Amino acid sequence: MRIAIQGIGVAGGFGCGADPLRRALLSGESKPQNILLEAESHKHEFPVYLCDTSRLADFVNKRALRRVDHFSRMAVLASVLALEDAGMLQEDHQNFAVVVASGYGATRTTFSFLDSTIDDGDACASPTLFSNSVHNAAAAHISILLKANGPNVTVSQFEMSVPSALFTACRWLQEKGVDAVIFGGVDEYCNVLGYGWQRFFGLGHKADMRPLEFEYQSAIAGEGAAFFLLTLENGDKPKYGYIADVQIGHGSISAPKIAKNNLLILGADGHKLSGSHYARHTPQGNQAAIYSPLYGSIPIGSAFDIAIAALSIKECKVFASSKYAGNNSGLNMVWKEQDLNSKPICCLKFSCSGEFGVIKLVGD
């Protein structure tokens, strides 16, 4: 049986919710914020697509959020938005499973925990920060706040976290008898990551991301969460279509299998290391679109691409690729909005080391 997408919830640099994402898709624009980052004894402006979680207060009272950090707040916010979108926020979630993907986990809290020992000594290590620094803290907060007693798992596989975790979400729906799976990806920005970014890639790409220029390093860091309410197909047509297939592989062993008539959403996000794999393995004949300049470079970027594919299916159209995506004459890119014409959509993601994930969505 196929997996139906009943609701989506997104929070990222473009805003919070499906409407802001849709607006960003229609305008083709989403601007990062500049933060000050200290490097080589100077402060430099560093662009980052940051996520504001203040809307969470509409759903969860402040007391319940007291010890919930930014990482988990993004995940909880995207989860409740997905449930609200599916009309299932007030339902009984007892038999719901939770599957979360994260490339790096709660990095801010991880380093804040280290601060607590460095500043005040090992004996003053903060138990609250420690317990929130574990990778599955976000999944745990989702379960606690939504009273979801089903299976709960967090997967961390860098850029492959989303296809890998989606694999498990599908298995659980098909095998475990859960009513639904709250599935999604979350990653956050922190200044230590910013430091690593500048050491690995220089002081940061200041202009727009140009992810289609695969040989050029133009990534701009992002953060955010994209979640989905998934169920088995139940006879009613879901508004966002179905997940028809999840492929995982390695480009050095076999190329992704994508039929000629499928629309591609490329997950390239301005990193030239992964760009080389897109250059080598992206099927040339397929129509393709790219949206990473709307949410930034983030390990769980595939989750945003799934959300965009789901919106495309709902609205029966292909949104124009982000206008700042750069040029690539070798690809058949969608630059103007057009009808989807019931084409399946494949979200293709390559990691820097050549692993790939293909997530295929269909409307019928």
Add this chain to the structure above:
Amino acid sequence: MKTNPTVAVTGIGCLCAAGLNLKACMDSLFGGGCTPQPPSRFSSDHPTVYPVFEIYKTPSTGGNGPQADIMLTAKFALTAAEEALANAGLNRKILPDKRVGICIGTTVGSAMNNEEFYRDYRSGGRPHMDAITRFLNSNPAKVIAEQYGVAGPCQTIVNACSSGTDAIGLGASWIRSGLCDVVIAGGADELCRVTYNGFISLMITAESPCRPFDVDRKGLNLGEGAAMLVLESEAFCRKRNQVPHAMLLSYGSACDAYHLTAPAPDGRGLKQAIASAMAACQTSVDNIAFINAHGTGTPDNDRVESQVLNELLSGVPFLSTKGYTGHTLGAAGAIEAAFTIACLSAGKIPASAGFETPDPDLLSTPVQQETAVDGTIAISQSLAFGGNNAVVIFGKGEG
């Protein structure tokens, strides 16, 4: 009711403080075990030294290229995988042609928390990126996939202390669904100052050897290690005439949805996980030979676990092996699964190390001495931060 197709366990690899391979571990378990010691690889400024179960001999990775500089967690994972594959009669020449998946649990192995790097960064230095590169090269599932040249599903499970059990259960589902012929599944974790300080901050770490289920239990001892199981479909196993050590009959998991670090007092998630696993393989309490409990030695864990075992599996012998290994976090479920299979094969379980005096508040108590066990089915269970509960059920094999 439809039951799960079973999954054959054809190879086991394990290393921890109790031993550097499965045989050495089992000899140690039945020979009295070892005692935890102060950590040797790091120090802390706690007024008390909390003992740990440490592996003193660093394994050679067997890797090359980028794998020459990887975290200890990944080295443990590779070492256990190598033992498990050799035990299963598989190797890196055979595997790339097969549909092979990798599913590994960890905690430290996925945490970007190198303290030396961060101290330098905080003090305004420009720390070299070696520590971060090492972290990026050390994802345990990816390291194993690269070492053996396999391109099937590759997943690192970060479910805190149930990661190893969840990884085995999820890996088995890939076999059941027909997606893989072989899955290498297990868990790996290393001791580090960050988790050491973290667990002490939660006030659940003992200053002496841990005593799971004992009236005088004071908390857990941390440990490190890895264990891997080679899982195969029955058809694939038959085709290559491999005799399974055990059959993985089922996996159940559920979340308390109660608290980030404390188990639900009524044990609701654990009950649901056990019930789900038992229903999936259609077994009843009468068929269970023994239970390898999570048994960390913390007051809360042991109280809840004892209560649930009394309620659902009353009369079945159970033990905790944490007194032999310490709590190895993301590796714990996998190490305990390896021990469970080995004990099921041997028809006996060791004494639950550290348990001497029953706690009148606990409704069930573990075995106090080496005990012969009847029956062909055993349970291994894990509880974790986040309220996760994971249970795997094994049936006796022929090997």
